[in-house]
Amino acid sequence: MKRIFAKEHLCIGCRLCEVHCLVQHSKSKRIITAMTREKSHITPRVRVQESGQVTFALQCRHCERPRCLEACMTGAITRDPKTGIILHDADKCVGCWMCLMSCPVGAIQRGREGHVASKCDLCQGLDVPACVENCPNEALVFEERSR
Amino acid sequence: MNYLIVGNSAAAVGAIEAIRAADHDGRITLLAAEPDHTYSRPLISYLLAGKVAGERMSYRPADFYEAHGVEAHLGEEVARVDPAARAVTTAAGHRFEYDRLLLATGGKPFVPPIAGLDTGGVFTFTQWDDVRRIESHLAEHAVRDAVVLGGGMIGLKAAEALMARGLKVTIVELADRLLSTTLDAEAGAILVEALRCRDAAVCLQTTVDRVLSRGGMIQGVHLTNDFEIYCQMLVVAIGVVPNVAFLAGSGIATRRGIVVDERMRTSAEDVYAAGDVVEADDVLLGEKRPIPILPLAYRQGFVAGRNMAGLDECYHGGMAMNSIEICDVPTISIGRTTVCDNCSDEGCEVLVRRDAKQGIYKKVVLREGRMVGVILVGEIDNAGIFAGLIERQLNVEALKPLLLSSEFGLLSLDSEYRKHMVSGPGIEV
Amino acid sequence: MRKWLVEPDFLVERDLDRCINCQVCVRQCANDVHYYDEEGELVASDSEHCVGCHRCATLCPTKAISIQEAPLQFRPNGNWTAERIRAVYKQAEGGGILLTAMGNDRPLPVLWDSLLLNASQVTNPSIDPLREPMELVTFLGRKPDRVKVSAAADGHVRLETQLGPQLRLQTPIMFSAMSYGSISYNASLSLARAAREAGTFANSGEGGLHRDFRPYADNMIVQVASGRFGVDVDYLNLAAAVEIKIGQGAKPGIGGHLPAEKVDAEISATRMIPERTDALSPAPHHDIYSIEDLRQLIFALKEATRYGKPVGVKISAVHNVAAIASGCVRAGADFVSIDGVRGGTGAAPTVIRDHVGIPIELALAAVDSRLREEGIRNQASIVAAGSFRSSGDVIKAIALGADAVYIGTAALVAMGCHLCQRCYTGKCNWGIATQDPTLTKRLNPDVGTRRLTNLLRGWSLEIKEMLGGMGINAIESLRGNREHLRGVGLGDRELNILGIKAAGE
Numbered sequence A: 001m002k003r004i005f006a007k008e009h010l011c012i013g014c015r016l017c018e019v020h021c022l023v024q025h026s027k028s029k030r031i032i033t034a035m036t037r038e039k040s041h042i043t044p045r046v047r048v049q050e051s052g053q054v055t056f057a058l059q060c061r062h063c064e065r066p067r068c069l070e071a072c073m074t075g076a077i078t079r080d081p082k083t084g085i086i087l088h089d090a091d092k093c094v095g096c097w098m099c100l101m102s103c104p105v106g107a108i109q110r111g112r113e114g115h116v117a118s119k120c121d122l123c124q125g126l127d128v129p130a131c132v133e134n135c136p137n138e139a140l141v142f143e144e145r146s147r
Numbered sequence B: 001m002n003y004l005i006v007g008n009s010a011a012a013v014g015a016i017e018a019i020r021a022a023d024h025d026g027r028i029t030l031l032a033a034e035p036d037h038t039y040s041r042p043l044i045s046y047l048l049a050g051k052v053a054g055e056r057m058s059y060r061p062a063d064f065y066e067a068h069g070v071e072a073h074l075g076e077e078v079a080r081v082d083p084a085a086r087a088v089t090t091a092a093g094h095r096f097e098y099d100r101l102l103l104a105t106g107g108k109p110f111v112p113p114i115a116g117l118d119t120g121g122v123f124t125f126t127q128w129d130d131v132r133r134i135e136s137h138l139a140e141h142a143v144r145d146a147v148v149l150g151g152g153m154i155g156l157k158a159a160e161a162l163m164a165r166g167l168k169v170t171i172v173e174l175a176d177r178l179l180s181t182t183l184d185a186e187a188g189a190i191l192v193e194a195l196r197c198r199d200a201a202v203c204l205q206t207t208v209d210r211v212l213s214r215g216g217m218i219q220g221v222h223l224t225n226d227f228e229i230y231c232q233m234l235v236v237a238i239g240v241v242p243n244v245a246f247l248a249g250s251g252i253a254t255r256r257g258i259v260v261d262e263r264m265r266t267s268a269e270d271v272y273a274a275g276d277v278v279e280a281d282d283v284l285l286g287e288k289r290p291i292p293i294l295p296l297a298y299r300q301g302f303v304a305g306r307n308m309a310g311l312d313e314c315y316h317g318g319m320a321m322n323s324i325e326i327c328d329v330p331t332i333s334i335g336r337t338t339v340c341d342n343c344s345d346e347g348c349e350v351l352v353r354r355d356a357k358q359g360i361y362k363k364v365v366l367r368e369g370r371m372v373g374v375i376l377v378g379e380i381d382n383a384g385i386f387a388g389l390i391e392r393q394l395n396v397e398a399l400k401p402l403l404l405s406s407e408f409g410l411l412s413l414d415s416e417y418r419k420h421m422v423s424g425p426g427i428e429v
Numbered sequence C: 001m002r003k004w005l006v007e008p009d010f011l012v013e014r015d016l017d018r019c020i021n022c023q024v025c026v027r028q029c030a031n032d033v034h035y036y037d038e039e040g041e042l043v044a045s046d047s048e049h050c051v052g053c054h055r056c057a058t059l060c061p062t063k064a065i066s067i068q069e070a071p072l073q074f075r076p077n078g079n080w081t082a083e084r085i086r087a088v089y090k091q092a093e094g095g096g097i098l099l100t101a102m103g104n105d106r107p108l109p110v111l112w113d114s115l116l117l118n119a120s121q122v123t124n125p126s127i128d129p130l131r132e133p134m135e136l137v138t139f140l141g142r143k144p145d146r147v148k149v150s151a152a153a154d155g156h157v158r159l160e161t162q163l164g165p166q167l168r169l170q171t172p173i174m175f176s177a178m179s180y181g182s183i184s185y186n187a188s189l190s191l192a193r194a195a196r197e198a199g200t201f202a203n204s205g206e207g208g209l210h211r212d213f214r215p216y217a218d219n220m221i222v223q224v225a226s227g228r229f230g231v232d233v234d235y236l237n238l239a240a241a242v243e244i245k246i247g248q249g250a251k252p253g254i255g256g257h258l259p260a261e262k263v264d265a266e267i268s269a270t271r272m273i274p275e276r277t278d279a280l281s282p283a284p285h286h287d288i289y290s291i292e293d294l295r296q297l298i299f300a301l302k303e304a305t306r307y308g309k310p311v312g313v314k315i316s317a318v319h320n321v322a323a324i325a326s327g328c329v330r331a332g333a334d335f336v337s338i339d340g341v342r343g344g345t346g347a348a349p350t351v352i353r354d355h356v357g358i359p360i361e362l363a364l365a366a367v368d369s370r371l372r373e374e375g376i377r378n379q380a381s382i383v384a385a386g387s388f389r390s391s392g393d394v395i396k397a398i399a400l401g402a403d404a405v406y407i408g409t410a411a412l413v414a415m416g417c418h419l420c421q422r423c424y425t426g427k428c429n430w431g432i433a434t435q436d437p438t439l440t441k442r443l444n445p446d447v448g449t450r451r452l453t454n455l456l457r458g459w460s461l462e463i464k465e466m467l468g469g470m471g472i473n474a475i476e477s478l479r480g481n482r483e484h485l486r487g488v489g490l491g492d493r494e495l496n497i498l499g500i501k502a503a504g505e
């Protein structure tokens, strides 16, 4: 399946990926509305990590054997059988943070949407996820890579 | 191929999902003692608290059995296993044959011999049925005070649920702190504080030695320290033990739990076991023991399922880890968190960060430069990275100044490790 | 001392209705213009250090930022313009030489805009480049005075004369010399890769050839300049051609200076000088004081490369450029590169950039005419440089007599340069003219390569269209064909030097 890969040496730390992720997951899908009125209850699922010169954007790796899915006690985390995307159902989630405790890259956050977890869904419905599409330096790519 | 799964919870579901991914045609039959569609066991406290409704209890969608081609017999308790005949017999006398059998019968509550326990208003807390029983007790009696015996994971969850129902709850714990197997004294004390703020009482270093009752109904409990607590219900939650009684006479080897090898095979041919019922490798202790947590139950079930379906996969062991949020204080503990506390070993090191104002307590336990445990209270973000580091036993000597900071993240790690994680396809741990 | 008379050049305006406080601008400005006000929880800007590079405005996802020219703070004056007054303030406060970068920005006449091309009508058919082959391939190098051919019995014609080494260009456009050091690793890499993809050449500049660019050496011209940085026999032999750098259009007559702080490990290895020492290029080559000296160096380089590569000479367009170029050809140069007054630079004294040298249009015409008159035009190719902004400029240069052109600024612009003219500060926000690792990352070499290749492709297609319109099917046939040019608004003298008729003639 296609996954998002970060090119660490090209990430410029602008965090536009976070902005566009938030907009994509907003109700209005309009940047100004999303980033002002909706911001407090939407979590950007991609997060730019930064330390000195090194920056990169991190989001769920959509693992072959997801630790979060193993750990999710409610069944809120599932794998889409067709696409392989690891999905999170906020309606089932109770915010027990078992997934957060298990994800070895730290891709799951306590969401602003309520007492629920939040993770990347590869922008279901878009051909190219919003963060990849809007990275000004093409530091994020969406591609199939063989093991 | 004729697969037979005994159990209907995390381990069983893991196995079914693994088998179906590898074998589209084999016949899968499931037997479960409980009558319910597969449900999330940990959610019973949320159900009791009124935070989730019955329809949100299910662990998998309503069409799970159908979609996975599973013939599910719910309410069929297995009474006997006969590996020589490759068959099991249920309490109702039905016989099921198998080519491959999975035993995923989980744990059952440990109930100590306490005088007077055999009275109305005393409950255990591991099943949906327990909630149903508590519900009818609450409906039929004027219950204002509850005692929870056991300050472990399940006891605390039960206590929290009863508090949410407006009861005055007292937790009785024999150890000197709550969650004594996973937390240290300081983190335990933070939980006690949080509970007391919500009007719960916590009695440590004591236990119930007598249940007081009148007319077949509980009136209170008597503690070993001679206190008496007035209550209208008691929840006994001092642990679960592997549910192996039905294996008597089967010849399948058990110790503390069912003995399995790294492919989740039991001593009997074509019989596999997974979940709370087994004792499997603990990567940190280097020995086999039951670790009754849901992530490992699912993983073991999955590994068993793959092997049952003819693939070859090993279970690499697990470790204790738990996440619990009591009274809005999120707490995560992973691995061995107290081993180095009063230890003069050269290689032992404990790093701690406290920030009382923000309600943060973080502690990392290191042995010979490798992390063996972590406790995170208040600030739990990126906890999984710690789990990865502990599981892989990576040397984190160089990271010590960063480990406890709020900025700690994947970026803090060695670039090869993080590139493997970020740029590598998926994560193989 | 506070520089209290120097007012900011630009005014940063933020549309608060649009600003979403995402802080992209804060993170992108290397000049610390934008900042996040923690208490007020909003982003604010302080225009003082804005250089007008537009990095923030470009990346701002809501287009909330606009960079305005600072409103005129002086009484209008056609002579003492705001720019002049500011320059005096700056020098009065700081002393010293004012520095700048990129090409001359004064409103000098751009003669390309006064030259117009011809097209076929009725009497001669134009050619449709989409239907018919159109040749842009160009060979740079010495051509023989006459050629001998022989015809075999089967009618096959063979060239008997042995040709000297030639560079084969798929399109008559090359990337001009920009050293690794003045521009970033990623920018250099993009140029080298794009040259290879487009079948043309990039020029290493005077800073040597980084080991990572050696695989691209077949598409690179290497320079030998007064500092001799990075020159050894491998360097010369790896490359496709060697160019002796005498002068640069932006700063004729003066040397160069890469400050010690930019000389990091990689640059030091590439330039073959100690780390953290100033890289000083002397104004003259200390071994060249005459055409004869130049001849010695040319032939030394030819010897070193076993006469296998063209050796050229790059000079700035100065007053007697024609005679100098003629001298270079007679000294043995296989090509002469001429850099006009609008040529770019990574750092130059403003006063030199703006006031020294002559426009490339006149210099090119003068050189071409002079070499023809002397009957030595065939002995060397002419490469024109100094601000080619479009394919129109390129094709006019070819009609005036150039064999090919060098583009520098246009290439940088293709990679994102916004011509803020602050290359010399090392804080290029576009990751081009900087060595700061947080900034160099901003130019993804894949993107840079793609954009450069696209530019060359676009210009080449346009050149084919224009050639077709003129009824010409090979760029060869346009070279020096000044009949295809007419001048508008030019005086007799200029028309004469350009060797063209006025429009309507």
Ligand SMILES: Cc1cc2nc3c(=O)[nH]c(=O)nc-3n(C[C@H](O)[C@H](O)[C@H](O)COP(=O)(O)OP(=O)(O)OC[C@H]3O[C@@H](n4cnc5c(N)ncnc54)[C@H](O)[C@@H]3O)c2cc1C
Pocket (backbone or CB within 6 Å): A073, A096, A098, B006, B007, B008, B009, B010, B011, B012, B031, B032, B033, B034, B041, B042, B043, B044, B045, B076, B077, B078, B079, B104, B105, B106, B107, B125, B126, B127, B153, B154, B157, B243, B246, B274, B275, B276, B277, B292, B293, B294, B295, B297, B322, B323
């Ligand atoms: C209140 C509570 C809270 C918990 N919270 C957490 C938590 O936060 N995090 C965590 O990691 N873990 C938690 N756990 C533990 C977790 O629920 C178990 O680790 C997990 O359910 C184990 O799964 P399993 O499939 O091995 O067995 P179980 O879930 O115990 O399921 C056993 C299955 O076997 C069936 N069965 C048993 N005997 C027979 C028989 N003889 N014949 C047929 N069927 C039989 C049962 O009906 C059941 O379907 C909690 C448990 C409880 C009770």
Ligand code: SF4
Pocket (backbone or CB within 6 Å): A059, A060, A061, A062, A063, A066, A067, A068, A069, A086, A102, A103, A104, A105, A106, A107, A108, A119, B427
């Ligand atoms: S959340 Fe973490 S564990 Fe789950 S699929 Fe994504 S990267 Fe893997």
Ligand code: SF4
Pocket (backbone or CB within 6 Å): A071, A072, A073, A074, A075, A076, A077, A088, A092, A093, A094, A095, A096, A097, A098, A099, A100, A116, A117
């Ligand atoms: S927080 Fe939500 S998604 Fe994560 S494990 Fe718990 S229920 Fe599942």
